[in-house]
Amino acid sequence: MGRVLEVEDLSVRFETRGGTVRAVDGVSFHVEEGETLSIVGESGSGKTVASLAVLGLVPCPPGVVEARRVALEGRDLLTLSPAELRAVRGNEVSMIFQDPMTSLNPLLTVGRQLSEVLEVHRGTSPREARVLCAKGLSEVGIPAPEERLDAYPHELSGGMRQRVMIAMALLLEPRVLIADEPTTALDVTIQAQILELLRKLQQDHGTAIVLVTHDMGVVAGQADRVHVMYAGRIVEDSATRPLFSNPLHPYSRGLLESVPTLDGDATAKLHSIPGQPPDLADLPPGCAFAPRCPLVREHCEREVPPLAAVALSQDGGERRSACFEVDRLRDTVGGEA
Amino acid sequence: MPGERWDLGGRDLEELLVEAREFKGESLWQDARRRLLANRSALVSLVVLGVIGLISFGAPLLPLPSPQALDLQLEPQPPRPPWVELGRGGWTADDYDELSALDGLMLRTRAYLFGDWQTGRWFGTDTMGRDVLARIVWGSRVSIVVALVATLCSLVIGVTYGAAAGLLGGRVDNAMMRLVDILYSIPFIFLVIFVLSLIMERRSELEDMGIRFMHVFYVILGLIYWLTMARVVRGQVLSLKSSEFIEAARVLGASTRRILFAHLVPNVLSIVIVYLTLTIPAVMLFEAFISFLGLGVQPPDVSWGLLAVDSVEAINPVRSYWWLVAPISCAMGATLLALNVLGDGLRDALDPKLREKD
Amino acid sequence: MLGFLLRRALWFAITVWIVITVSFFLMRAVPGGPFDTDRAIDAAIEKNLAARYHLDWPLWKQYLQYLGPFNLDETHGATLAGGDGSSSFGGVLVGDFGPSFKYRDFSVNDIIAQSLPISIALGTVALAWALLLGLSAGILSAVWRGSGVDLGLRLAATTGIALPNFVVALFLIVLFVFEVELFPVAGWGSLSHLALPGLALGGPFAAYIARLTRTGMLEVLSQEYIRTAHAKGLPPRLVLLRHAIRGGILPVVSYLGPATAGILTGSLVIEKIFAIPGTGTHFVNSALNRDYTLAMGVTILYTVLVYSLNTLVDLAYTVLDPRIELEEA
């Protein structure tokens, strides 16, 4: 399977009054057809900024975006004119956002917001667009889609709204769907339904999905591969299963330990990583995780650990980690079987 | 009510409340001061207003000709030298219509300081040969006093009404706010002009009764500007009433009066100050407006509104007397601009929530 | 919707009734007021007044007589002398404001009928200026936030809000009439007579609208649905026109009510400066000349006007913002 989207060495910084905020720092990732890549990390680690940067949606100024390559099926998006880039957005690559409450325009009907996608990209006539939009809504499991077209967002429930967002994003059968925390704002049961829906749609259309989340539970159920992001950098790159059985970065381990388990002691306090994520305007010189890391050694604070290959996982996939002390981590967790 | 709110780590709730309030109050005012000091245009406005206020208050001290001294000429005279000259009158009480004791004292001080010397025709003279600069300075006194007194009236009425509605709540609140709604939808100015025209007629009789027309004028202006104040105060009181620390105080059995003065007043104060600064320019504008129409301040008193009338009359296709237009426009514009900018600055400083996005 | 309108109508009736009643009794309460018999007024007017207001009647009866189409006169029946001495008297409730105190041959209704179209034309021109300048300045300011254009426009807006409209008028006259000679000085006749007064009248409101628009637009432009619109691949023009402006100018829509009231008020001064024979001029003259019925008539008329416009604005608001329900009004 080919790489549909390939991002190499993406950096985004914000020039603010409080200094330069390095929101994304040398991030590379790719996603293949029909595959789900998950980017996971605490909030503030630069996930949203990174996904916005792919489509050139970072507000500039104050943002400054640099990358070696952002390629969609071999075509470099960085070299496109604004109009050409617009033709890609919502068409070949679409996005859905965290809060369906605020991501839909409250003043326009659902139908209007759906059909304008067809209108700008395909020049579809209003009447035809209406039929296609209704079809799109029924595909994401919205009952009585014809009626829903004339509804305003505030008349729909949160789950319904997110379904509308998904329908909107998938209307033109994009090659890549970037989903930025698509379920964070929803109830747990609705969350499961939406994730199920994404899986089904992916199977039907072979869409490549970049799933941005801070929730390891979501990652476990959805992702084929995972990038763990911390303070604007990718600190671990792994297939999903091996990551869960044997995280190769202290931060990944911390994230996994903070996932509540059903069989765990119900009264036990949720384990969370002590300390605060670093100030992106004032990163420590060495490993950004050093102040919170239980395995920290002296040289961690001097040098930035590179994202380097450490092991092959069971299915032969390469695993990479940005940690000087990977070997000790293996010891404490127990090596891979 | 969630149980953990009362889990205070063994501390006395009242003690915590006092602490919280002090913390809140102090940081509120400190924050506000810091933000205001960081706002350069607001600071400049404050200085400008201070200077205007001083000049206006100390008018009798300044070596200006009397604003009322007529010097009948056929034409208004443009500004011209000499810039300093020996008297056209203005240093004895006879040169003025009515003077308070303090003004008289200042006038004597001036006579002592400057003797017969006074400013020449810095800004020229008007159609009746009166000195424009002197008229602007003396006119500012009336305009400022009108604005302050009327704003004070609106403050008293608005805060009382709004606080009462908010505190009483329920049906009473509903009815009271309904009345405000009704009053809002009346184009007040027409009613005011109507009332003023009725009163004007009986001016001399009122003055025989010891009521000066000007005073009635102040109060009537105050009567129109309390509506917004009442609404704002009521809103603030309502939101505070339902806030947790008031609830907690009530649970503890604090008296209504205590809640009122210890908790509500400091919190309502900031918003009141903000609206006060924004009401003053509105009232000044309105005074000018009414006086312009000939229904407000009456000659020989002089106010900025009356000076504006002169300036309108000074404009005609044959010859425009620019010195009757420019100085008063600048004085009025600068004052109102400064008041508005300061009001905005105070609002930003005291209530960041209301802040315009930048 | 119907319920809303009915409720509005009820409050409207109450409001107007209060205005009528208060002005009526104020007029009567002031000693030496218009109905004092020892005033020296034109004999013909005196006769009209006596016939119309039945000054010999008890006050409550006079009030009812003024108020509405009640037949209280046992001797004459319904055919009483009207303002011009001919038509029958109906009372304020049916839109009859009675005879003028000053103009012997005119009823208040005649004067209003003559002058109101002029004032409404002026007000419309002013509102058009206010919206045109205010909206475009506000939108430009928001779109180019932080630029020199933004700074300049904001400064202009702050100044515009602070300056009294007659000062604005003076500058405009000096600039466009005497210096550039683009417009006629004053008077009334053609649309070009209204352009300058309209600008002077609408100027301060344009400034305020610009500020509201800028704030509203910035608020909307920071919303996530704007990002969604960009992510959908809409061209910036469409994002602005379809997604941003509508929400951004909502605050302006709710300001239109107060703005119209303010424009009607401001026209008192502007009409005077530009010598426009509108209702405002008549109103000011009536206040100065003690033409009480005319003053009252205009006050009541403008109350009705402002109230109706406010209701219209509220309706428009609900059309623009589907989230708003009309119930609580």
Ligand SMILES: Nc1ncnc2c1ncn2[C@@H]1O[C@H](COP(=O)(O)OP(=O)(O)O)[C@@H](O)[C@H]1O
């Ligand atoms: N427009 C902006 N201006 C300045 N800083 C920004 C801007 N947008 C995002 N950031 C900064 O970038 C960092 C990463 O944000 P984000 O990508 O939203 O994190 P995440 O999605 O992982 O929670 C944050 O520290 C945030 O403060």
Ligand code: SF4
């Ligand atoms: S490099 Fe050092 S500080 Fe960073 S994660 Fe590894 S052990 Fe911790």
Ligand SMILES: [Mg+2]
């Ligand atoms: Mg995010």
